[in-house]
Amino acid sequence: MSKTRFERIETGSADIAAFRISGKLGFHENEKIEHLVKECVRREFGQVIFDFTELSSLGGGVAKILRAFVVSQNEQGRPVRFVITNDIVLDFLRDDDTDVEVYQSYEEAVGTPLNVVPSEDADDDDIPVAPIVDENDEDDLLEKTEEVLETLSVEEKDRAEDNPEIAPGVILMSYDGQFEDDDKKVDHSEDVEEKVEEKAAVHEEKSISAEEVVSVEETAEQKVRAGNNGIISEIFSGKQKDKVDETPGETGAKKDESSEVDKKNDNVDINIKLKRRLLELKTLLSISADFNAIRDKKNLLDIFLLTSIAQGGVESAVFFEKVESSYVPMLMKGVNENQLQPFSMPPDMERKIAGIHDVIGLDTGSFDEVTIDMLKDASIEYFCPFRINEGIAGLIFLGRRISGRGMKKEDFEFMKILINVATGAYQNALMLEREHERTLGIVKTLISLIEENTMLTGTSEFVSRYVGMVAKNMDYPEEHFKDLVYGTVLRDMGMIKVSDLIVRSPRELTREEWNIINKHPEDGAEMLRRMKFEDHVVNIVLSHHERFNGEGYPRGLRGKEIPLGSRIISVVESYSAMINERPNRPALSSKEALDTLRENYGLRYDREVVRQFARIIEKEMARSVRPGVTVS
Numbered sequence: 249m250s251k252t253r254f255e256r257i258e259t260g261s262a263d264i265a266a267f268r269i270s271g272k273l274g275f276h277e278n279e280k281i282e283h284l285v286k287e288c289v290r291r292e293f294g295q296v297i298f299d300f301t302e303l304s305s306l307g308g309g310v311a312k313i314l315r316a317f318v319v320s321q322n323e324q325g326r327p328v329r330f331v332i333t334n335d336i337v338l339d340f341l342r343d344d345d346t347d348v349e350v351y352q353s354y355e356e357a358v359g360t361p362l363n364v365v366p367s368e369d370a371d372d373d374d375i376p377v378a379p380i381v382d383e384n385d386e387d388d389l390l391e392k393t394e395e396v397l398e399t400l401s402v403e404e405k406d407r408a409e410d411n412p413e414i415a416p417g418v419i420l421m422s423y424d425g426q427f428e429d430d431d432k433k434v435d436h437s438e439d440v441e442e443k444v445e446e447k448a449a450v451h452e453e454k455s456i457s458a459e460e461v462v463s464v465e466e467t468a469e470q471k472v473r474a475g476n477n478g479i480i481s482e483i484f485s486g487k488q489k490d491k492v493d494e495t496p497g498e499t500g501a502k503k504d505e506s507s508e509v510d511k512k513n514d515n516v517d518i519n520i521k522l523k524r525r526l527l528e529l530k531t532l533l534s535i536s537a538d539f540n541a542i543r544d545k546k547n548l549l550d551i552f553l554l555t556s557i558a559q560g561g562v563e564s565a566v567f568f569e570k571v572e573s574s575y576v577p578m579l580m581k582g583v584n585e586n587q588l589q590p591f592s593m594p595p596d597m598e599r600k601i602a603g604i605h606d607v608i609g610l611d612t613g614s615f616d617e618v619t620i621d622m623l624k625d626a627s628i629e630y631f632c633p634f635r636i637n638e639g640i641a642g643l644i645f646l647g648r649r650i651s652g653r654g655m656k657k658e659d660f661e662f663m664k665i666l667i668n669v670a671t672g673a674y675q676n677a678l679m680l681e682r683e684h685e686r687t688l689g690i691v692k693t694l695i696s697l698i699e700e701n702t703m704l705t706g707t708s709e710f711v712s713r714y715v716g717m718v719a720k721n722m723d724y725p726e727e728h729f730k731d732l733v734y735g736t737v738l739r740d741m742g743m744i745k746v747s748d749l750i751v752r753s754p755r756e757l758t759r760e761e762w763n764i765i766n767k768h769p770e771d772g773a774e775m776l777r778r779m780k781f782e783d784h785v786v787n788i789v790l791s792h793h794e795r796f797n798g799e800g801y802p803r804g805l806r807g808k809e810i811p812l813g814s815r816i817i818s819v820v821e822s823y824s825a826m827i828n829e830r831p832n833r834p835a836l837s838s839k840e841a842l843d844t845l846r847e848n849y850g851l852r853y854d855r856e857v858v859r860q861f862a863r864i865i866e867k868e869m870a871r872s873v874r875p876g877v878t879v880s
Contacts, residue, residue, distance in 0.1 A: 251271050252269070252270070252271035252272055252273065252277060253268075253269065253270045253271055254267060254268075254269055254280075254284075255267065255268040255269075255270075257297075257299065257354070259297075259358060263293060263294035263295065264293065264294065264295045264296075264297070264358065265288055265291070265293040265295070265296050265297070266296075266297040266298075266299065266354070266358060267284070267296075267297070267298055267299065268299040268301075268302070268354075269298065269299070269300060269302075269303055270302035270303060271302070271303065271304065272303070272304050272305050273303060273305070273306050273307060273310045274305065274307040274309075274310070275307055275309055277307075277310060278307075278309045278310055278313065281310050281313050281314070282313055285313065285314070285317040288317075289317075289320070289321075292326075293326065294326055295326060295327050295328075295329070296317075296321065296326070296327075296328045296329070297328075297329045297330075297331065297354070297357050297358055298314070298328070298329070298330050298331070299331040299354050299357075300330060300331060300332045300333075300334070300337055301331055301332070301333050301334075301353075301354070303332075303334060303337050304334065304337075305336060305337065305340075306336075306337045306340040306341060307340070308340060311340045311341050314328075314341060315341070315343065315346040315348070318346055318347075318348055319346060322347070327349060328348075328349065329349045329350075329351060329357045329358075330348060330349065330350050330351070330357075331350075331351050331352070331353060331354050331356075331357050332350050332351075333352060338350065528662060531559065532665060532666070532669060535555060535559075535666065535669060536669045536672075536673070538551070539551070539552065539669060539670060539672075539673035540672075540673045540676060542673065542677065543677055543680050544677060545674060545677045545678060545681060546578075546579070548670070548673055548674055548677050549567050549578070549579050549670075549674070550579055552567075552670040553565040553566070553567060553579055553580070553581045554581060555666065556644070556646060556663070556666065557581055557582065559662070559663075559666060560646060560649075560659065560662070560663050560666075561649055561650050561659075562630075562646045562647045562648065562649055562650065563582050563627060563647040563648055563649075563650055564580070564581060564582030564583045564626070564627060564628070564646070564647030565580070565581050565582065565644070565645070565646055565647065566579070566580040566581070566583055566588065566626075566628065566644070566645040567579045567580070567634065567642055567643075567644060567645075568590075568591075568642050568643045568645065569641070569642040570640055570641060570642050570643075571590075573592055574590045574591065574592045575590060575591055575592065575593075575642065575643055576590045577589070577590065578642070582647060583626050583627075583628075583647070584626075587622070587625060587626040588622065588623075588626060589622060591615075591616075591618075591619045591622070593614075593615070593616075597614045597615075597616075598640070600614045601614055601633055601640070601643075602633060602635070602639065602640055604632065604633055605633075605664075606632065606660060606664055607630050607631070607632040607646070607655070607660050607663045607664055607667070608630065608631065608632070609629065609630055610623055610624065610628060610629055610630060610631055610645075623645060626647075627647045627648055628645045628646070628647055629646065629647060629648045630645070630646040630655065630663075631643055631644060631645045631646070632644050632663070632664070632667055634667065634670075634671060634674070635671060636671055636674060636675050636678065637675060641671075641674065644667060646663070684730065687734075691734060691737055691738060692737075694738060694741065695708050695737050695738070697744060707824050707828065708736075708737045710824055711736060711737075711739075711817065711820050711821055711824050712733060712736045712737055714820045714823075714861065714864065714865075715732065715736045715813075715816050715817055715820050716729075716732075716733065716736075717864055718816050718819075718820065718857060718860050718861050718864065719732055719812075719813070719816055721860045721863075721864075722812070722816070722856070722857070722860060724812065724813070728784050728813075731781075731782050731784040731785045731788070731813075732784075732788065732813045734781060734782075734785045735784070735785045735787075735788030735789050735792070735813055735814075735817070736788070736813075736817055738772065738776060738781075738785070738789060739769075739772070739788070739789050739792045739817055739821070740768060740772065741768075741771075741772035741775050741776060741789060742767065742768030742769060742770065742771030742772030742773075742774075742775065742789075743765075743768045743772075745767075745768070745771050746764055746765055746768060747764075750764060750765065766793075766801050766802065767802070769789060769790050769791070769792060769793050769801070769802055770790065770802050772789045772790075773786045773787075773789045773790035776789055784811075784813075787811050787814070788811055788813040788814050788817065790802070790803075791803070791805060791810050791811050791814035792814045792817045792818060792821070793818070794806075794809075794810045794814060794818070795818070795851070795852045795853075796810070796815070796849075796850065796851065796852055796853055796854050797850070797851045797852065799852075800818075800852075810854075815853070815854040815857050816857050816861075818852070818853060818854075818857075819845060819853050819854070819857045819858055819861050820861060822845065822852075822853070823841050823842070823845060823861070823865075826840070826841040826844060827841050838865060838869060839869075842862050842865060842866070845858050845861070845862065846858060846862065
């Protein structure tokens with residue numbers, strides 16, 4: 249990865265400040281950008297220009313700082329202009345609330361040609377921009393520069409003196425991106441990494457080993473921060489301290505100093521490696537917590553593929569699920585679904601792949617030529633088995649690196665750990681899914697008992713179907729949708745305690761008999777509570793006979809006090825009861841039942857629920873389909 253460089257560009261006007269920033273502006277540059285914009289505010293420049301033509305990526309934190317700077321300057325009537333040709337950088341900088349001035353070239357932004365002074369050692373194709381210094385002011389500027397250098401930390405002085413290859417006028421940031429791979433130019437996951445670092449900081453505070461690692465690296469981190477003010481001052485001074493020629497008598501002293509510098513560099517290298525490992529650990533802890541919080545397999549795999557792209561720096565990721573003897577593309581990111589087809593493998597080939605525990609290149613696998621050609625056409629380069637306790641659940645395929653280079657050893661190691669974390673979370677989601685299936689089996693058994701006792705065979709399926717349709721139209725919370733299904737089908741659980749003589753009676757019921765029936769919501773809720781159903785299910789069952797005007801039972805709730813699930817069930821269940829014949833009354837037509845609901849909305853029923861339900865029923869009636877019949 250190219251190093252982050254700051255350059256002050258001479259504009260010919262004391263009222264205009266221009267800076268060229270190249271490389272990458274990420275999380276580690278937040279503090280330096282803050283220093284830079286504060287210095288611009290302090291100096292009250294009438295116009296500030298940022299040239300980002302050589303910037304490969306822009307982090308969300310830096311973008312936020314720059315947008316705030318734009319707003320504050322605009323309020324003072326001092327424009328801030330940006331020169332940007334990279335769409336990714338532009339997307340991160342812009343938002344809906346901030347008006348950012350963007351230009352395609354420096355000349356267009358400043359309105360005058362750019363003055364360039366090449367260094368003697370610079371290549372023609374890579375000439376850094378240096379400030380233009382008037383000869384009469386050169387001595388004064390040099391004196392000011394030396395004063396600034398006196399304020400720098402020891403590390404900043406060493407960097408200025410020990411790196412003659414740095415061209416004049418180019419300021420190297422203290423963090424040079426060594427946590428990344430050397431030739432990585434674009435990182436689409438910058439914003440994701442910032443969130444991961446912030447999130448994982450909680451784990452760091454709770455971890456003794458993490459604190460020990462942080463204490464080892466504190467010295468280097470503090471020195472970097474100490475040099476920030478000096479770096480910003482150096483940018484504004486426009487020069488670095490010239491190297492002093494060595495005399496023969498100083499050779500021995502220089503060797504001793506060189507030895508000390510080597511030791512210091514070794515310590516810095518160790519600190520950098522420790523910091524990278526700590527960052528990886530924090531990232532994995534955060535990702536693991538996020539993965540394990542997801543209950544649905546498909547949602548988990550969707551998040552996993554996105555995470556693989558962001559953290560692995562790859563262009564695409566695909567999950568092929570094992571279905572019987574074939575592998576079927578189930579989820580994909582960054583790949584056109586038309587490029588991928590199901591494939592199968594002979595048993596011996598599958599056994600060989602099952603023995604693979606690492607992320608490896610596609611060519612080293614045991615796929616047939618047709619499968620390899622298909623995957624390569626989709627720009628797939630790496631794969632790894634997705635293994636659970638029962639065996640292979642599928643295959644993970646990864647595309648080429650965004651930077652255009654191949655995977656390195658540390659990349660393979662990180663992706664291997666990431667896949668292991670995902671498989672553990674997938675195993676948990678699978679267990680929850682099977683538990684849900686077992687619970688559903690119990691529920692269906694209970695439903696049959698309830699319907700047999702109440703002579704309402706088939707109504708639970710009808711009510712459940714329409715409750716689900718209305719709930720989706722009303723954006724019912726996805727995390728509670730299963731609870732809504734359970735509450736709907738088990739709403740009359742308490743009717744098991746009501747005598748058949750009361751339920752099947754063809755005569756008008758007495759007040760005492762109605763009191764017994766009216767207790768069934770409380771009885772059902774208590775049964776489900778003992779069976780350890782979620783509170784959301786219990787509340788739906790307890791409230792499904794409440795009425796919108798407060799005249800329902802058992803608690804007399806009104807309006808929005810009644811859970812939304814219960815309000816939906818109340819409408820659909822009433823409609824179902826009206827269109828089905830009962831021992832003491834005939835059935836109504838669909839139109840008559842809808843008219844009755846409309847007459848009572850705002851009284852017995854929620855107006856919006858009735859409106860959504862009526863729209864569904866009328867749509868089916870218009871298609872000449874009897875409501876309740878599934879239409880393919």
